[in-house]
Amino acid sequence: MTRLLLALLLTLFIQFANAIDSAPAFPDAARQERYELLIRQLRCLQCRSETIADSNATLAADLRRQVRESIAAGRTDEEILKFMTDRYGDYVLYTPPVKPVTWLLWGAPVLLIVIGGVWAGIVIVRRSRMPDNDSPDLTADEIDQGAS
């Protein structure tokens, strides 16, 4: 029974086992590694939220072919990425390049941590300077009332 369940469960993952390019693109490990790194840096323009390594779209297949042929032709990684950005713009890069227009994008995490840290510091310092008023002093009347 558990075996059957396990088998059923595993069928859910069949699509992940279905490699996009079943055969490796290059016989040598060095070029294959470069190829795999490059196709993970390029966006599929048809499906937008996938790299061309992960996408089944026909355009992604064409761009993979382009990368494969460029590596085979001896082009450098920079040349291959430039070929893509010349045609498709920076959007084709899965990681946006650091440029004046993307400074805010790249700087935002640091900026938010700094702002949050300063703010938290101010709050902590202020609170620690407050008089400890967990047990407010009771007036004489209140003491009398409590006693009665």
Add this chain to the structure above:
Amino acid sequence: MWRYLIPVGLFAALVGFFFVSLHRDKETLPSPLIGKVAPAFQLSSLEDPAKQVGTGDFTGRPYVLNIWGSWCVGCREEHEVLLEIAKRNEIPLVGLNWKDERDAAQRWLRQLGNPYTETAFDPEGRAGIDWGAYGAPETFLVDANGTILHKHVAPMTIEIWEQEFLPRIRQAGAARP
């Protein structure tokens, strides 16, 4: 008291940001090719495999390049508009038949009418990649010097033609010596 307004203000700013982004066009990617020289291609003609069609054939006059395929729904949608534009005879329409089969594409033009003065056949999609195509239909306006002036992604409509293309064609035509 005013400090309680800070989160409210931030929230309002966020809502404003989202509202503006909601109406922004996120489908159309800006093309880095605008203002650059149109990428050259030399391909066989869709109608006649023995004949060649290349960007070199059009130098010296402005033209419109329309990237299409018989598999493309948006191309079917815009076809009537392209026929109408072709009838007006304002500028030659050049077709780039992208990632298609010759039979299917020829049948398409026979059945629906042919708005193109020439159609280049690009079954492997290499010319399409050079032009930065990511989703047919795409329409480019190229001036007499071979510079790309404008690009429209998505089906062509008469409104877009008259608002985005015609003024640029007239301007380019007037600027020519």
